[in-house]
Amino acid sequence: MSFANEPTLELRRADARDRLLVALDDLDNRLPLRVAPVIGGERGASEGFESTDPGMPARVIATAGRADETDAREAVEAAARGFREWGRRPAARRAECLRAAAASLRERRPELAALQVRECAKPWQEADADVCEAIDFLEYYGAGAVELERGPKLTQVPGERNSMRHEPRGVAAVIAPWNFPLAIPTGMTAAALAAGNAVVLKPAEQSPASAFALVEALHEADVPANALNLLPGFGDAGAALVRDPRVHLIAFTGSSAVGLEIVRAAAETPADQAHVKRVIAEMGGKNCILVDSDADLDDAIPAIVASGFNYAGQKCSAASRVLVHEAVAEALLERLAGAVEALVVCQAERFETDVPPLIEREAQERLRRCEQRAERDGRLVTRRSELPAPGWFAAPGVATDLPPDSALLREELFGPLVTVEAVGSIEAALEIVDSLPFALTGGLFSRNPATIERVVGRAPVGNLYVNRAITGAMVARQPFGGNRRSGTGTQAGGPGYLQQFAEPRVVSENTMRHGLVTEPGTGSDGG
Amino acid sequence: MTRDVALEAEVQRIGRALAQRFPSPARHPLRALDQRAMRLASEDEQIRAALFRLVDVTPATHSVDDLARHLIGYLEEISERPPSLDTALKISDTAPGRAALGTATTAAVRHMAHRFIVGESPSAALADIAALWRHGIAVSVDLLGEATVTPDEADRYAERCHDALETLAEAAGRWPERRWLERDSAGPVPRVNLSVKVTALTPLMRPQAPHLGRDDAAGRMRPLLRRARELDAHLHVDMESLDSLETTIELVLGLLAEPEFRRGPSAGVVVQAYLRDSPAQLDRLLEWAAATERGSPLVVRLVKGAYWDQEVIEARQHGWRPPVFERKSECDRNFELLTRRLLDARPLVRVKVGSHNLRSVAHAIAYSRLGGGADADLELQVLRGLGDELAEALRAERLRVRSYCPVGDLVAGMAYLVRRLLENTSNDSFLRAHAHGAPVEELLAAP
Numbered sequence: 001m002s003f004a005n006e007p008t009l010e011l012r013r014a015d016a017r018d019r020l021l022v023a024l025d026d027l028d029n030r031l032p033l034r035v036a037p038v039i040g041g042e043r044g045a046s047e048g049f050e051s052t053d054p055g056m057p058a059r060v061i062a063t064a065g066r067a068d069e070t071d072a073r074e075a076v077e078a079a080a081r082g083f084r085e086w087g088r089r090p091a092a093r094r095a096e097c098l099r100a101a102a103a104s105l106r107e108r109r110p111e112l113a114a115l116q117v118r119e120c121a122k123p124w125q126e127a128d129a130d131v132c133e134a135i136d137f138l139e140y141y142g143a144g145a146v147e148l149e150r151g152p153k154l155t156q157v158p159g160e161r162n163s164m165r166h167e168p169r170g171v172a173a174v175i176a177p178w179n180f181p182l183a184i185p186t187g188m189t190a191a192a193l194a195a196g197n198a199v200v201l202k203p204a205e206q207s208p209a210s211a212f213a214l215v216e217a218l219h220e221a222d223v224p225a226n227a228l229n230l231l232p233g234f235g236d237a238g239a240a241l242v243r244d245p246r247v248h249l250i251a252f253t254g255s256s257a258v259g260l261e262i263v264r265a266a267a268e269t270p271a272d273q274a275h276v277k278r279v280i281a282e283m284g285g286k287n288c289i290l291v292d293s294d295a296d297l298d299d300a301i302p303a304i305v306a307s308g309f310n311y312a313g314q315k316c317s318a319a320s321r322v323l324v325h326e327a328v329a330e331a332l333l334e335r336l337a338g339a340v341e342a343l344v345v346c347q348a349e350r351f352e353t354d355v356p357p358l359i360e361r362e363a364q365e366r367l368r369r370c371e372q373r374a375e376r377d378g379r380l381v382t383r384r385s386e387l388p389a390p391g392w393f394a395a396p397g398v399a400t401d402l403p404p405d406s407a408l409l410r411e412e413l414f415g416p417l418v419t420v421e422a423v424g425s426i427e428a429a430l431e432i433v434d435s436l437p438f439a440l441t442g443g444l445f446s447r448n449p450a451t452i453e454r455v456v457g458r459a460p461v462g463n464l465y466v467n468r469a470i471t472g473a474m475v476a477r478q479p480f481g482g483n484r485r486s487g488t489g490t491q492a493g494g495p496g497y498l499q500q501f502a503e504p505r506v507v508s509e510n511t512m513r514h515g516l517v518t519e520p521g522t523g524s525d526g527g
Numbered sequence: 528m529t530r531d532v533a534l535e536a537e538v539q540r541i542g543r544a545l546a547q548r549f550p551s552p553a554r555h556p557l558r559a560l561d562q563r564a565m566r567l568a569s570e571d572e573q574i575r576a577a578l579f580r581l582v583d584v585t586p587a588t589h590s591v592d593d594l595a596r597h598l599i600g601y602l603e604e605i606s607e608r609p610p611s612l613d614t615a616l617k618i619s620d621t622a623p624g625r626a627a628l629g630t631a632t633t634a635a636v637r638h639m640a641h642r643f644i645v646g647e648s649p650s651a652a653l654a655d656i657a658a659l660w661r662h663g664i665a666v667s668v669d670l671l672g673e674a675t676v677t678p679d680e681a682d683r684y685a686e687r688c689h690d691a692l693e694t695l696a697e698a699a700g701r702w703p704e705r706r707w708l709e710r711d712s713a714g715p716v717p718r719v720n721l722s723v724k725v726t727a728l729t730p731l732m733r734p735q736a737p738h739l740g741r742d743d744a745a746g747r748m749r750p751l752l753r754r755a756r757e758l759d760a761h762l763h764v765d766m767e768s769l770d771s772l773e774t775t776i777e778l779v780l781g782l783l784a785e786p787e788f789r790r791g792p793s794a795g796v797v798v799q800a801y802l803r804d805s806p807a808q809l810d811r812l813l814e815w816a817a818a819t820e821r822g823s824p825l826v827v828r829l830v831k832g833a834y835w836d837q838e839v840i841e842a843r844q845h846g847w848r849p850p851v852f853e854r855k856s857e858c859d860r861n862f863e864l865l866t867r868r869l870l871d872a873r874p875l876v877r878v879k880v881g882s883h884n885l886r887s888v889a890h891a892i893a894y895s896r897l898g899g900g901a902d903a904d905l906e907l908q909v910l911r912g913l914g915d916e917l918a919e920a921l922r923a924e925r926l927r928v929r930s931y932c933p934v935g936d937l938v939a940g941m942a943y944l945v946r947r948l949l950e951n952t953s954n955d956s957f958l959r960a961h962a963h964g965a966p967v968e969e970l971l972a973a974p
Contacts, residue, residue, distance in 0.1 A: 005844025012734035012770055123733060222675060294587045294597065298674035298942070305676075338677025342730045344739065352736035447584040449600030 003140055003476040006106070006132040011125055017351055020124055023377070024117060024349060025108035029498035031118075035064035035212040037071050040078035041225025043215050044071070049206055049233075054121035054357045055347045055391040061119045062209040067202070067231035068167045072240035074198045074230040076092060079171045080246055081228025083198035087168045091196070095142030098190055100221035102138035105131065105182075105214075108183040112182060119207050120181050121356040121391070126311050129306040129472070134186035134214070136475035137493065141187075145194035159512035161519065165302040166502035168196025169246035169278060173204045173241040175262070178359060179314050181210035183317045187492050188251040188280075189214065189228070194255055195501035197249060200241055204254075204360055210231035242266055245273035249347040249501060251280045253316075256412070256438075259283040280500050282316065282487045284412040285440030287470060289319050290429045290455065293327040295445035297335060303341050307443065308418040309396045310471065312355050314363075317441040317463070317471045317480070320413055322420045323429035329422035333400060336420065337381040340396050346388055355416055357391035367394040367415040370408060373415065374399035377406045383422075426451055430458050440482030460484060462491060534890075534897055535973065542889035542971040548920035549961075556905055569780065574612070575952060584944050585636045586938040591629025593617055598632055637937065643912035643947055644940045645669065645932040649691040652934045653698050660718075663922045664930050665708045667728035667763060667908070668695060669722040671935030671943055675730050675785075684727040685747040689754055691934070695719040696758035708927055711903040713874055717793050719760035720929065723751065725775045726767055737773035744778055752782060758791035766797035767836040769850050776811070784819050795826030795879070798869075800862040801835055801851040809865055816875045828879040828908065829865055829889075831858060833946055857885065859974030866891045873904055881908035882930070884957040885919055886971050892926065902926055913947060913958060 009016045028401035029309030034046035048066030053059040067075070086094070096266045105112060109131050116127035154162040172192035176185035185203050192199045215230045231237045235258075242250055242265045252262050259281040266277040289307065301456050307319035324332045348356040357363050371394075374380045378401040387393040402408055408419055426446070433442060442461040448450055452466055462482040463473060473480035478492020480486050489502050511519045563650060579599050588594040599619045602612050617949045646652030656666045668691055673680045699718040709716050726732050729743040746827035755762045764779050766772060779796050798809050809827075816825045834837075835851055842849040852858040857868060862882070869878045870891070880891040888907060902925070909918045911932040921928040933943055952959060961970060 005846055011846070012737075012773065015772070017735065293589060294584055295591070296587065298585075298676075301676050302674075314738050335676055337678075338679055339730060342676075342678055344731070344733075350736075352731075352733055352739040447580065447587065448597050449604060450596065 003136075003429075005474055005476065006135040008125075008132050009109075009128045011128070011351070017124075020110050020113060020128075024114040027111060027114045027118060032060040033062040033115075033209045033212075035062045035208040037065045037067040037075075037232055038212075038215055038219075038225075038228075038230040039071060039075045040081070040229065041219070049205060051117050051119050051206055054359050055349075057361075057392070057420070059118075061115075062212075064208040064212075064232040064235065067237040068235035069240040071231055071233075071234060072189075072200070072202075072237050072244065075231055076171055076173075076241065076244045076246050078226045078229055079198035079200050082224050082228070083168070083170055083481060086193070086263060087170075087196040088226035089196070091145040091194070094194055094196065094322040095146050097218070097221045097223050098142035098194060101214075101217045101223070102135045102142075104217045104220060105135050105138070105186075108213070108217075110209070115209055116181050116207075116212065116259070117151050119209050120178055120359060120510070122181070123348045123353045123356050124312060130180050130183045130322070133180070133183035133475060135347045137183065137187040137190045140475050140493060141190045141194035144495075145196075148498050148502065150193070154506075159510065159517055160229060160416055161509045161511050162506065164504060164506045166195070166504055167505050169501065170197060170275075171246055172197040172199050172249040172251060172501065173202065173238075173244075173247045174199055175238045175241070175250065175252045175254065176204060176211065178204035178206035179311070180314075181207035183212060184253050185211045186214050188253065189218070191492070191498055191501050192249065192251060193218070193223060193228065195498050196427060197501060198229075200229045200231060200247075202231045202233065202238045202241060204417075205232070205234050239265070243268070245270055247277065248275055249278045249280070251501075254280040256283040259487075260485075279487055280490055282481055282492070283485065284414075284438060285482055285486050286314050286317075286321060286410065286412055286436050286438040287317060287319050287441045287461075288321045288323055288429070288433050288436075289434070289441075289443035289470060290426060290445070290497050291322065291324040291328065291332060292426050292446035292448070292451055293325040294451075295325075295328065295449045297328065297332055299467065301335050301444040302337055303443070303466070303467075304336060304418065305343070307469045309340065309343055309355050309416050312358055312394065312396070313416040313418075313470050314359060314414055316412075316471065316482075316486075319412075319418060319443065319470055321409060322418060322433060323423050325426070326422040326424055329420070333381060333398070333420050336418075337398050340382050340398050340418075341384065343396050345384070345393055345396065347391065355393075355396050355418060357388075357393045359392065359413060361392055363415060364392040364394055367413070367417065370413055370415065370417050371395070371397055374402070374408055374419075377408065378402035378419075410436070426455065430455065433459055433461075437485045438482065439484035440486035441465065441470045443468075462486065462489070495527065529601055530897075534893055537893035538886070538889045538973075541892050541969055542885050543967060545885060545889060545917070545920045545924070546967045546970070548923055552879040571605075573605045574609075579945050579948060581632065582636050582639065582948065583941055585633060586941055588629075588651065591633060592622065592625050593629070594599075594632055595625035595629035598628060599625075617865065627864055639948075640937050640940060640944055643658075643910070643933060643944055644937070645911060645934050647934070647936045649694040649934055652932065653694065656695070656932065657702060657765060658696060659930060660702045660705060660708070663705055663708065664918050664928055665705075665718070665720065667720040667722050667929055667931050668917075669724075669765070669931060669933045670727075670757055671933050671940040672727055673939055675727045677730050681727065681729050683744075684724075685751060688721060688723060688751055691721055692719065692751070692754050692758055692760050695721070707903060708926055711877070711927075712901055713877060713904075715759075716877075716906075716927075717759055717761040721755070721760060722763045722765050722931065724746075724765050724767060725778060726771050729811060731858070732771050732774060734770040734773075737777055740771070741778045741781065744774070745782060749781055750796065751789075752788055752792055755794075756788070756790070759792070761793040761795070761826070763828065764794045764797070766799055766832075768837055769802065771806075772802075776808070776842050780812075780815050780819075783821060783825065784815075789820065790822040793823040793826060795828055796876070797828045797830055798865060799830055799832030800865050801832035801838075801858045803850060803852060805861065805865060805866075809868060813868075813872050813875065816872075824874060824877050826877040826879060827869055828881055829862070829869055830908075831862060831884075833950060836949065856974045862887050863890050863974065867894050870898060870900060870905065871897050872906040873900065877906070878904070879906040879908050879929070881910075881912045883909060885917070885961075886974070888917065888921070889971065910947065
C-alpha cells in the first residue's frame with residue numbers, strides 16, 4: 001500500500017508562521033473552550049474540571065464536564081448499540097468517513113495546532129506535526145481496513161475452499177495521553193473504527209479539547225453518534241471502562257504503571273463476560289543512543305539534543321541515556337553540555353523555543369527531584385541561571401558520573417534530562433541496553449556497516465534509528481511501538497496494527513461430493 | 528543583428544578563447560585526483576556512495592586497520608564489484624593486508640583533500656596564497672571547521688576569523704602590485720578577502736526563528752566587521768542551505784545598514800541561482816542597496832549553489848516542493864538571467880560570478896562587455912582544486928579572478944570535501960562533462 005504523509009508546514013517561510021499566529025489569536029479570543037462528555041450523541045455539562053496553559057497556568061483553555069463511572073457505563077451501552085450499525089458497514093464506507101474526518105482536520109490545521117500550543121505547551125513545529133500525524137492515521141487505517149477486508153491468501157487444494165476474514169471485536173475503550181493530544185487519540189480511535197468497532201474515548205485530563213475536536217470531526221463525517229463516545233475526565237472513568245465486561249478491546253497509550261494495571265484488570269474474566277479482553281498498550285521507554293568512536297559528532301550532537309529535549313523530553317520515544325565510546329566521550333560530553341546550555345527555554349508560542357514548559361506542576365517537581373538526585377549521585381554538567389515565569393518550566397540538563405544502580409539510569413524520566421556514560425565498546429553498550437526492562441526506541445551513531453548490522457541484530461527495541469534522531473516516527477514510514485515492558489509489541493501506523501483490532505475467522509469448505517468437485521475452480525489459489 | 532544574437536556570438540567567441548587555454552581533457556585535474564576512483568565513482572552510484580562514505584569517515588578512524596574495516600564494509604555493500612575492488616576485499620582478510628589497504632586509503636584521501644584544502648591554517652596557507660597573487664589570481668579564504676553547536680565553538684570560530692584577517696592583512700602588505708586585481712571603477716578592491724559562515728557564528732540557527740540566529744551572530748559579526756574595516760579587508764558572508772538563508776540575509780543587511788558600518792568595510796552576500804526564489808532575493812538586495820548609502824558598494828556573488836541534493840532530499844522527506852530548480856537547464860537559464868540583472872545594476876553593487884561552467888562564465892564576460900562595462904567591474908570566482916584551469920585561462924585574459932581557498936584540517940574539511948566530490952561527479956556537472964572530453968560546442972550551448 002503506497003502512502004503519502006500529510007506535508008508539515010514549511011515554517012522556515014514567514015508566511016506560514018504568520019498564518020499560525022493569526023490562528024492563535026483567533027483561538028485566544030474564544031477561550032475558554034467548552035468540552036462536554038458526548039454519549040450517544042448527547043452532550044453533557046461542560047463544567048467539572050479545567051485544562052490550563054502550562055506556560056500560563058492562570059489561563060483556562062477549556063472547561064470540561066467530568067465523566068464518572070455512570071457516564072462510562074452509559075457510554076459503553078451506547079457504543080454497544082452503535083456497534084450494531086457501524087460494524088455492519090463495509091470497510092470502504094467506514095474508510096470514507098475516516099477520510100472525510102481527515103479532510104476536516106486538514107481544513108482546521110492552524111487552529112488545531114494553536115490549540116496544542118495552548119493546551120499542552122507544544123511548540124509550533126511539533127504541534128503542526130501532531131495534527132499531520134492525526135490526518136495520516138485516519139487515511140492510513142481507512143485504506144488499511146479496505147485491504148484487511150479483502151483477506152489474506154490461503155493455500156488451496158482441490159476439493160476444498162479456504163478463506164480468512166477479519167471481523168470487528170465490538171466495543172473498544174481508547175485511553176489516550178496528553179503528549180500527542182490529537183495524533184495518539186486519533187490513531188487508536190481511527191484504528192478501532194476502521195476495523196469496525198465502536199469506540200469510547202477517554203482522553204487525558206490535561207488535554208480534553210483536542211480530543212473533543214476529533215470527536216466532532218468524526219461525527220460530522222458520518223460516524224454514527226453511538227459508535228463514538230467521548231468521556232473527558234480522570235482515571236476513575238478510565239478504570240470503569242477497563243472493568244466493564246461489555247468492553248472487548250482496550251487501546252491504551254501512557255505510563256507503564258497505568259498500562260500494567262490495565263493489563264491486570266483486563267485479565268479478569270467474570271462469568272458473564274463471553275470474551276477475553278484484548279489489550280493494545282504502548283507504554284514507557286528508557287531510550288538509549290549509542291555513539292561509536294567513528295561517529296560524526298557534528299551529526300550526533302544535534303540529533304541527541306533534538307531527541308532528548310524537543311517538547312522538553314515529554315515523548316515516550318525521547319532519548320534518555322547516551323552510551324558513548326570512551327574514545328569520543330569527553331568531546332561528546334563537552335559539546336553536548338554546551339549545546340544544551342544554549343537551548344532556548346521559552347513559551348511554546350514563540351517560534352524560537354527549543355524547550356517549552358512541562359505539562360503540569362507535578363512534572364516540574366518530579367524533574368527538580370531528578371536534578372537534585374543527579375547532583376547527589378553524580379554530576380550535572382549543565383548550568384542555567386534562571387527559568388522563565390510563569391509556567392511549569394524545567395531546566396534542560398545533562399548528567400554524568402552516575403553509579404550503575406542509579407534510578408536515573410533505569411527509570412523513565414519524561415522530562416528534559418539526559419544522562420551520558422562512557423563505554424569501552426559498542427558490545428558493552430549493547431549489554432546495558434539488554435539489561436533494561438524497556439525496549440521502545442534506540443539510536444546508533446556509527447559509520448561502520450558491520451557495527452550497524454551487529455546492533456540491528458541485538459537491540460531489542462521496537463524502533464531503532466541509525467545515524468538520526470530517535471523521535472518523530474512517521475505513519476507508514478516508521479511503524480511505532482515497543483517491546484518488553486514498553487508495550488504489547490504492536491506497531492501503530494504500520495502493517496499488522498489493524499489486525500489487533502479485529503478477530504480473525506477462517507472458513508474451510510469441502511467442495512467435493514462423491515468424488516465430484518461441486519465448485520470447479522476452487523482448487524486454484526483463490527483467496 | 529539583434530542584441531541577443533550579438534550576445535550569443537560574443538559568448539561563443541569568449542568561450543572558445545577560454546577553452547583554447549584549457550589543458551586537454553587528459554590533463555584535467557579530476558584525473559589527477561585519483562583517476563580510476565573518480566571514474567568508477569561517476570559511473571556507478573553504489574561505488575560513488577562507497578567512495579564518499581570512505582572519504583567521510585577517514586579522519587574519524589583510529590587506526591589503519593579500523594579504516595580498512597570500514598572500507599571493507601562499504602565495498603561489501605556494492606552488488607557488482609569490479610575486479611579491482613574484489614582484489615581489495617580479498618587482501619583485507621589478513622591484518623597486514625588491512626594495514627596496506629588502510630595506509631593506501633589514508634594517503635589517497637589526504638592527497639585528494641590537499642587539492643581542495645590549501646593548508647591547515649591561514650599562516651600555513653600564506654605561501655600558496657601569495658604565489659597565486661603574484662601569478663595574478665586573487666584569493667578568498669574560507670575557514671573550515673566542525674559544526675558549531677555551542678556558544679564556545681561560535682566564539683572560537685570568530686576568533687579564528689580575527690586571526691585570519693590579521694595574518695592575511697599582515698602578509699598582503701608585502702605582495703607586489705597587481706592592478707587588475709585591486710581596483711575597479713568604484714575604487715580599490717581589498718586584497719584580503721575572507722569568507723564567513725553564519726552557521727559557524729551561532730549555535731542558535733533556527734530556520735523557523737531567523738531573528739534568533741541573526742541576533743546571536745550579530746554579536747560576533749560586529750567586531751569582525753570593525754576589524755575588517757581597520758585592516759581594509761573584505762568580508763564575504765557565504766550562503767549555505769535554505770534553512771539559514773533568511774538569518775544570513777537579515778544579519779548582513781541589518782549590520783551593514785548600521786551607522787557604524789556605513790563607511791565600511793567592504794562586505795558581500797551570495798545569491799544562489801538554483802533557488803526558485805532567487806530572482807525575488809536579488810530584488811530584495813537591490814532595493815536595499817538603492818535605499819542604503821554606504822561608502823563601499825554591496826558585493827553580490829552569484830553562484831549556482833552547493834546544496835542541491837540536500838535541498839531536494841529534505842523537501843521530498845517533508846512533502847514540500849523542492850526550493851531549487853530540478854532541471855539543469857532551468858537553473859542555467861536563471862543563472863544567466865540573474866547575471867544580466869546584476870551586471871545591469873552596477874554601480875549600485877559590485878558583481879562576482881562564481882562558476883566552473885564555461886558557458887556561464889563566458890556569458891557573464893560577454894554581457895558585461897557588450898553593455899560597455901569595464902572588465903575590472905566583473906570579478907570571476909572559482910573553487911580551489913576544481914576551477915584552477917579556468918582561473919588560469921581567465922588570468923591569461925587579464926580578467927579579475929579569485930580562487931576560493933578553504934583552509935583547515937582534514938577532519939574539519941570532510942563535509943566540504945565530500946560535497947565538492949559529490950557535486951563534481953554528478954551527471955549534471957560541467958567539470959565531469961569536460962573531463963570526459965565533451966566537445967566545446969556542447970559545453971558552450973545555450974541552456
